[in-house]
Amino acid sequence: MSSEPDDPEVTARMRSAHAVACGFVGAAPDAQPSGGEGQEAWGWRGRTLGRPVTGPYGPGWLRVVHSPLDKATGKLWTGPEAAERLIPRQVPRPRLRRVRQWTEGGDAYKAELYDRAVGETLSPTPVLVTAEPPLTARWWSDLRTALVHLSAVRTDRTAVRQAYLDRAMPKYLAFLGGPVPTRPPSWSTAHGDLHWANLVGPELGILDWEGWGTAPAGYDAALLHAYSFGMPERAERVRQELSPLLDSEDGRFAELVVITELLQSAERGDNVELVPALRQRAKEVWHRTAADGVKVLLREYD
Numbered sequence: 001m002s003s004e005p006d007d008p009e010v011t012a013r014m015r016s017a018h019a020v021a022c023g024f025v026g027a028a029p030d031a032q033p034s035g036g037e038g039q040e041a042w043g044w045r046g047r048t049l050g051r052p053v054t055g056p057y058g059p060g061w062l063r064v065v066h067s068p069l070d071k072a073t074g075k076l077w078t079g080p081e082a083a084e085r086l087i088p089r090q091v092p093r094p095r096l097r098r099v100r101q102w103t104e105g106g107d108a109y110k111a112e113l114y115d116r117a118v119g120e121t122l123s124p125t126p127v128l129v130t131a132e133p134p135l136t137a138r139w140w141s142d143l144r145t146a147l148v149h150l151s152a153v154r155t156d157r158t159a160v161r162q163a164y165l166d167r168a169m170p171k172y173l174a175f176l177g178g179p180v181p182t183r184p185p186s187w188s189t190a191h192g193d194l195h196w197a198n199l200v201g202p203e204l205g206i207l208d209w210e211g212w213g214t215a216p217a218g219y220d221a222a223l224l225h226a227y228s229f230g231m232p233e234r235a236e237r238v239r240q241e242l243s244p245l246l247d248s249e250d251g252r253f254a255e256l257v258v259i260t261e262l263l264q265s266a267e268r269g270d271n272v273e274l275v276p277a278l279r280q281r282a283k284e285v286w287h288r289t290a291a292d293g294v295k296v297l298l299r300e301y302d
Contacts, residue, residue, distance in 0.1 A: 005046030014021035014049040021111030024100040027055035059116035065162035072108035078209045083209035090149040117205045123196035140241040142204040151188035157213030172263045184216035194220040195227045221245035229277035
C-alpha cells in the first residue's frame with residue numbers, strides 16, 4: 001500500500017470512481033464507527049484505491065484501478081482475473097467475485113470486488129517498519145506451501161524479463177567489482193510483489209495479484225527478505241523460515257535480482273533507507289555465489 005496521492009485532483013477522481021464502482025457491482029462502502037469514509041488503501045501514485053464494502057457476497061473489498069485508456073491492456077490490467085482462473089486454491093487469497101470496466105473520456109477504470117480478507121495486513125507499507133506481529137509456525141508453513149504450489153503454475157505471463165536482468169544487473173551491481181551473473185539457474189512462477197503490505201495474518205492470505213508471472217526461482221522469498229532489511233532480526237527470521245528457497249543457487253541469484261530492482265527504485269526515491277543494507281547483502285551473496293562457483297570447478301577437476 002502507498003499513501004494518499006499528493007495531487008488532490010487524483011484523490012478526488014479516484015474517490016469518485018470508487019463511488020461509481022460501488023453502483024456497478026451492487027456494493028456499499030463500510031463506514032468507520034465514527035462515520036468517516038472508512039479504511040482506504042492507495043496504490044502507487046493513486047493508480048488504485050481499495051476500501052471495505054458490503055456487497056452481494058457479504059463483507060467484501062472493492063478495488064478500483066485506473067489507467068490511461070490506451071494502456072488499459074496487458075499484464076497489470078488482467079492479472080487478478082488470470083490469477084482467479086489459473087492459480088490453485090492452495091495459494092490462499094481472497095476470491096475475486098465481480099469485475100466491471102468502464103471509461104470516462106481518456107481514462108479507463110476497472111472495479112474488482114473481492115471477498116474480505118480474514119485478518120489484517122502485516123504492515124501499512126511494503127517495508128516492515130514495525131515489529132512483526134506474532135506469526136505462528138503454521139503461518140510460515142502455509143506460506144512455504146503456497147509458494148511451492150504457485151511456482152508450479154504454468155503461464156505465459158512474465159513478472160521479470162531476461163532482457164531486464166541483462167541490462168540492469170551489471171549496472172546496479174557494478175560496485176561488487178567483478179562479473180555479475182545475469183542468467184538465472186531456473187525460472188518459476190511468482191507472485192511478483194510479495195511484501196509485508198500484501199500479506200495477511202494471523203491466517204495467511206496473499207493480496208494484489210496484478211503482476212504475477214514467471215521470474216527467477218526463489219524471487220518471492222528474496223523479495224520478502226529484502227523488504228525486511230530495515231529490521232535485521234526480522235530479516236533473520238525470514239532467512240530461517242524460507243531457507244529452503246533462499247539457501248540455494250536459485251535463491252542467491254534471486255536475491256541479486258531483487259537487490260538490483262530495489263537499488264534502481266531507490267534512485268526514484270523509493271525506500272532509500274534500505275540502500276546500505278541492500279548493498280551489504282549483495283556483497284555477502286555475491287561472495288557466496290563466487291565461492292560456490294570455485295567449488296564446482298574444483299569438483300569438475302577432481
